[in-house]
Amino acid sequence: MMSNAVxxxxxxxACLVExxxxVNAERFIAMIKRESFDYTIWRKEYFKNMNMEEIREEAAAYDESHPFKGKAVRLQNLLYDIF
Structure with a gap:
């Protein structure tokens, strides 16, 4: 289900506040609005010196340290159930 802008x-x-x-969530938003931040350029710079294995390892480490807490079914789990 697609969410609307609001x-x-x-x-x-809510994620920022958590x-x-x-206070720091408000400061973060003020910094983003003040800076000419371009996510696409940032992403290219962040990943340009990483190979696919390093990206996979970083993603796996993030996933491990941030367990899923939502109400939705994770696609990965759903695929395991189907196959």
Whole structure:
């Protein structure tokens, strides 16, 4: 199910508040608005010196340290059930 813009903003801000607290979440948003931040350029710079194995390892480590807490069914689990 696709979320509308308000739901996405609400969820995004809730994530920021959970990790940063209200004050730092507000500061983060102010910094992003003030800077000419381009995610595409940042992503290219971040990953340009990494090979696929390093990216996979980093993603796996992140997944391990951030367990899924949502109500939805993870696609990975769903595929295991199907096959």
């Amino acid at each position: 739901e996405i903003m609400d969820t995004g801000f 990790k940063l607290g209200v």
